[in-house]
Amino acid sequence: MKSAAIANNELARLTALDEYNILDTLAEQAYDQLTELASSVCGTPVALISLIDEKRQWFKSHHGLDAQETPREIAFCSHAIHHDELFEIPDSREDERFHDNPLVTGPTQVIFYAGAPLVTPSGLRLGTLCVIDHKPSYLTALQKRQLLIIAQQVVTQLELRKAGQIQHDLLAQSRSLEQSLLLTKSLEAKNKELEQFVYTVSHDLKSPLVTINGFTSMLAKELSAYTTEKQKHRFQRILENLTHMGDLLTNLLALSRVMKAEISKAPIDLTTLIEQNWQRLMTGYKELEVELVLTKPLHAIWANQTLLSQCIENLLSNAIRYRSAEQDLTLKIYTEELEDSVSLFISDNGIGIAKSDQKRAFNVFEQINPGKGTGIGLSLVKATMGKHNGSVSLVSELGQGSCFELRFPKT
Known part of the structure; x- marks a missing residue:
C-alpha cells in the first residue's frame, strides 16, 4: 500500500477547510441529497462527501456506508485531491497503490472508486465527492461529467454556509456596536471587510449557480428518456434547491448593499x-x-x-x-x-x-x-x-x- 504524499500547499488547504467550520457537524439534507443523486447517476451503492483533515478523512455525507471517518493514510481521497480532474480506479486489486489497502481487503471492499475534487474558489482541494462499488467498474463520459457537476454543487453549499456564518457574525457585531459607544476604527475596518466579503461571495456565486442550474436542466432533459420517475424527482429537487439558493443569494446581496450603503433621503x-x-x-x-x-x-x-x-x-x-x-x-x-x-x-x-x-x-x-x-x-x-x-x-x-x-x- 502506498499512502498519498502531502502537497506543498497543505497548510493553506487545512486553513481553508477550517474556515468552513464544517468538520464534525451533523448530517444535513442538502448534502445527503447530493450523495444520493451521485449514487443514482453513477449506479454505485456508495457515494461520499469526503473532507481530508490533517490525520483523517471525514464524511459530511455517507450514502451506503456506515462509517463517519477513516485514517487519512488509507484514504483513496488523499490521492484524489492531487488531481484537478476526476480520479478513477477501475479495479483497486490490480493497482499497486491500493491492492493491499485495508479498505480493499477488509469488509468495506472498495474495488471501484471515482472521486471528483471539491475545489474552492481559490483553487484549494478540500476533499472529494466520490462513488464506490464492490466490484470492478468504470464511469461513462456522461457520468464523469455529471459527477463533476454535482461536486460543484457541494462546493456551492459550502460557500453558502460560509457566507451565512460571516453575515451572522457581522450582524451580531453590528447589534453589539449599536448598544455601545466604544466603536473603534479597527472594528469599523473589520466590519467593512466582512461586508465586502459577503457581498463578493454572494455576487461571485451567482454566475456558477446559473451555470449549474443550466447544466442540471440540460442533463435532466437529455436523460429524460432513460431515467426512472424516482430519478426525475431527484433532478426536480435539485432544481428547486438551486432556485432557492438563487433567491437566497439575491437577498444576501440586497442585505449587504443596505449594510454598506450611505443613504440619501x-x-x-x-x-x-x-x-x-x-x-x-x-x-x-x-x-x-x-x-x-x-x-x-x-x-x-x-x-x-x-x-x-x-x-x-x-x-x-x-x-x-x-x-x-x-x-x-x-x-x-x-x-x-x-x-x-x-x-x-x-x-x-x-x-x-x-x-x-x-x-x-x-x-x-x-x-x-x-x-x-x-x-x-x-x-x-x-x-x-x-x-x-x-x-x-x-x-x-x-x-x-x-x-x-x-x-x-x-x-
Missing part, C-alpha cells in the same frame, strides 16, 4: 410608491382574491425611496406568502404622524406569528414557517430602518394576522 409620496409596488407584485398573483385598503391621505415620509420600496415589497410579499387558507386576504395600510416621527402601518389578516417567535423573526436566516422564503426579508427591513435611524415593530397573534409599524424620524 427625500420626501416620499407613499400612495404612489405603494400602488406601484402592489401592481408589480400582483402580476404574479393574478388569480388571488385580495383587498388592498389605503387610508388616504398617507403622510409623506422622509426616506430613501429605493430602500423604502424594498421594505414595502418585502412586507407585502410576506402578507401574500403567509395568508390564511380560510379567508380572502385583506391588507390595510395607513400612517400616523407624531411630533418628531411618521409611522407607516401595514396590517394583514394572515396566519400571524406567535409571540414567542416575534423577536427572532427579524434575525437573519430565521424562518418561522420552514420551507417558505429565505429568512432574510425581515432582516432587510430591520437593517433599512436602522439606516434611517428609525425602527420596526410587530404586533401579531396566531390566526389573527400581523401589523408592522415602520417609524421614520422627521429629520
Whole structure:
C-alpha cells in the first residue's frame, strides 16, 4: 500500500477547510441529497462527501456506508485531491497503490472508486465527492461529467454556509456596536471587510449557480428518456434547491448593499410608491382574491425611496406568502404622524406569528414557517430602518394576522 504524499500547499488547504467550520457537524439534507443523486447517476451503492483533515478523512455525507471517518493514510481521497480532474480506479486489486489497502481487503471492499475534487474558489482541494462499488467498474463520459457537476454543487453549499456564518457574525457585531459607544476604527475596518466579503461571495456565486442550474436542466432533459420517475424527482429537487439558493443569494446581496450603503433621503409620496409596488407584485398573483385598503391621505415620509420600496415589497410579499387558507386576504395600510416621527402601518389578516417567535423573526436566516422564503426579508427591513435611524415593530397573534409599524424620524 502506498499512502498519498502531502502537497506543498497543505497548510493553506487545512486553513481553508477550517474556515468552513464544517468538520464534525451533523448530517444535513442538502448534502445527503447530493450523495444520493451521485449514487443514482453513477449506479454505485456508495457515494461520499469526503473532507481530508490533517490525520483523517471525514464524511459530511455517507450514502451506503456506515462509517463517519477513516485514517487519512488509507484514504483513496488523499490521492484524489492531487488531481484537478476526476480520479478513477477501475479495479483497486490490480493497482499497486491500493491492492493491499485495508479498505480493499477488509469488509468495506472498495474495488471501484471515482472521486471528483471539491475545489474552492481559490483553487484549494478540500476533499472529494466520490462513488464506490464492490466490484470492478468504470464511469461513462456522461457520468464523469455529471459527477463533476454535482461536486460543484457541494462546493456551492459550502460557500453558502460560509457566507451565512460571516453575515451572522457581522450582524451580531453590528447589534453589539449599536448598544455601545466604544466603536473603534479597527472594528469599523473589520466590519467593512466582512461586508465586502459577503457581498463578493454572494455576487461571485451567482454566475456558477446559473451555470449549474443550466447544466442540471440540460442533463435532466437529455436523460429524460432513460431515467426512472424516482430519478426525475431527484433532478426536480435539485432544481428547486438551486432556485432557492438563487433567491437566497439575491437577498444576501440586497442585505449587504443596505449594510454598506450611505443613504440619501427625500420626501416620499407613499400612495404612489405603494400602488406601484402592489401592481408589480400582483402580476404574479393574478388569480388571488385580495383587498388592498389605503387610508388616504398617507403622510409623506422622509426616506430613501429605493430602500423604502424594498421594505414595502418585502412586507407585502410576506402578507401574500403567509395568508390564511380560510379567508380572502385583506391588507390595510395607513400612517400616523407624531411630533418628531411618521409611522407607516401595514396590517394583514394572515396566519400571524406567535409571540414567542416575534423577536427572532427579524434575525437573519430565521424562518418561522420552514420551507417558505429565505429568512432574510425581515432582516432587510430591520437593517433599512436602522439606516434611517428609525425602527420596526410587530404586533401579531396566531390566526389573527400581523401589523408592522415602520417609524421614520422627521429629520
